Amino acid sequence: MTKTEWTLYIIQAANGHLYTGITTDLERRLKQHQNHTGGARFFHTSDAEKVVYQEQHPDRSSASRREAAIKKLSRQQKLNLIGNPSDHV
Template sequence: MEKQSCVYILECRDGSLYTGWTTDIENRLSAHNSGAGAKYTRGRGPVKLVYIEYLPDRSAALRREASIKKLSREKKLLLIASNPVQENQRL
């Protein structure tokens, strides 16, 4: 059985936003914060999880990630504001 996929947005220390997808958000966030995550987030940590959206499968997550990456910064901020990560969701 496939783990549930999710798309997430991180806020980096420099205020920039990074969008990615995973099936294990805890491990992925740890990887980003340890410098073992995406090349973009290396040197921009620590990062903070500001948005998460669960999807039914990898294919849907990849499509959603691509659509979010095409959004302007302003539209990403509106997306984050419309569904902020609650304190109990932060890892």
């Protein structure tokens, strides 16, 4: 049995807000968010623009724990994690 790798991601919306999630297929998930086909309601008010951060995890459990930790961060802490805060203001 093949183990599925999970990706934690942060997507920047057109209004500058950041969305954090997990998936096994980042390209498919970004398209879902952009096309409003199974994506998060978060993007109903502002379109998903681009993935600004991602990290790989060996299983869903570790990806979910990391997602929860990132969601608790302040906006500034998330921008610091992404790496180029001046590009995302």
